[in-house]
Amino acid sequence: MRKLIHWVHTSLDGHIDGPGGAFDWPVLGPELAAYGDALHERVDTFLYGRVVWEMMSGFWPNAEAVSDDPHDLAFAPVWRRTPKIVFSRSLPQPEGDVRVIRGNLAEEVAALKQSPGKDLLLSGGSILPAALTELGLVDEHHIVVHPVVLGGGRRLFLESMDRLTFELVESRTFDSRTVLLRYRRPAG
Numbered sequence: 369m370r371k372l373i374h375w376v377h378t379s380l381d382g383h384i385d386g387p388g389g390a391f392d393w394p395v396l397g398p399e400l401a402a403y404g405d406a407l408h409e410r411v412d413t414f415l416y417g418r419v420v421w422e423m424m425s426g427f428w429p430n431a432e433a434v435s436d437d438p439h440d441l442a443f444a445p446v447w448r449r450t451p452k453i454v455f456s457r458s459l460p461q462p463e464g465d466v467r468v469i470r471g472n473l474a475e476e477v478a479a480l481k482q483s484p485g486k487d488l489l490l491s492g493g494s495i496l497p498a499a500l501t502e503l504g505l506v507d508e509h510h511i512v513v514h515p516v517v518l519g520g521g522r523r524l525f526l527e528s529m530d531r532l533t534f535e536l537v538e539s540r541t542f543d544s545r546t547v548l549l550r551y552r553r554p555a556g
Contacts, residue, residue: 371487371507372415372477374497375407376524378513383521384494391423393516397543400512401439407510408446412486417496418456424491425462453480455496477505498526509534509551512542 377394378384385391396404416424424447427434431444452466455476459468469476477500480488490497490506500506511524534551541547 370481370483370485372481372490372500372505373407373411373487373508373510374490374501374506375404375510376492376497376512378511378524379516379518379521380513381517381519382524383518384492384524385521386518387520389423390518390521393518394512394514395543395545396439397545400542400546400548401442403540403542403548404439405442407489408443408450410487411489412450413480413488414447414450414452415488415490415496416452416454417493418454418459419495420492421452421454421456421459421462425466473499474503474505477503481505494522494524494526498529501525501532502529504553507552508537509549511549511551513547513549515545 376384379386379393386393428444428447431440431447435441449465452464454462454466454468455470455473456468457470461468490500497506497509501509533554535554536549537552538550539547540550
């Protein structure tokens with residue numbers, strides 16, 4: 369069975385974006401970029417909620433025209449060639465290799481996990497990851513903590529979620545700056 373991996377950047381105060389949706393604060397040094405590259409090699413499908421999709425699709429198709437960052441230049445073609453699934457009831461069908469799923473979240477994701485292929489990568493977001501986590505469909509959370517306090521923005525997990533317990537699988541420091549916390553739900 370394919371794993372569903374949630375990969376997200378967060379601030380020290382638990383926000384995934386800053387006030388007004390600002391996402392200019394994550395810094396990908398060479399070690400964190402290499403970890404991200406290795407993670408992308410493990411997957412063959414990117415999953416998004418509508419908000420993260422709109423951010424990603426507004427940057428990655430033409431990243432080379434607006435960035436000279438080595439990570440951006442290396443990841444842009446990976447992003448363009450990897451199939452993408454967006455979970456949304458309101459998003460019109462985008463162009464390209466993108467599938468929009470509007471149906472039953474639990475059934476659709478369970479079917480994706482049972483289908484052949486590499487692992488699935490859910491990037492960022494709060495509403496979709498929270499829903500999938502509560503449904504028990506997220507196998508691992510790869511949370512990258514950055515040394516910044518944002519003072520507002522969307523929280524990593526919704527305050528309305530029930531209490532859930534996780535098991536720490538790995539912790540790692542990248543570039544003497546960021547910390548990866550890799551969690552999974554305990555067995556049983």
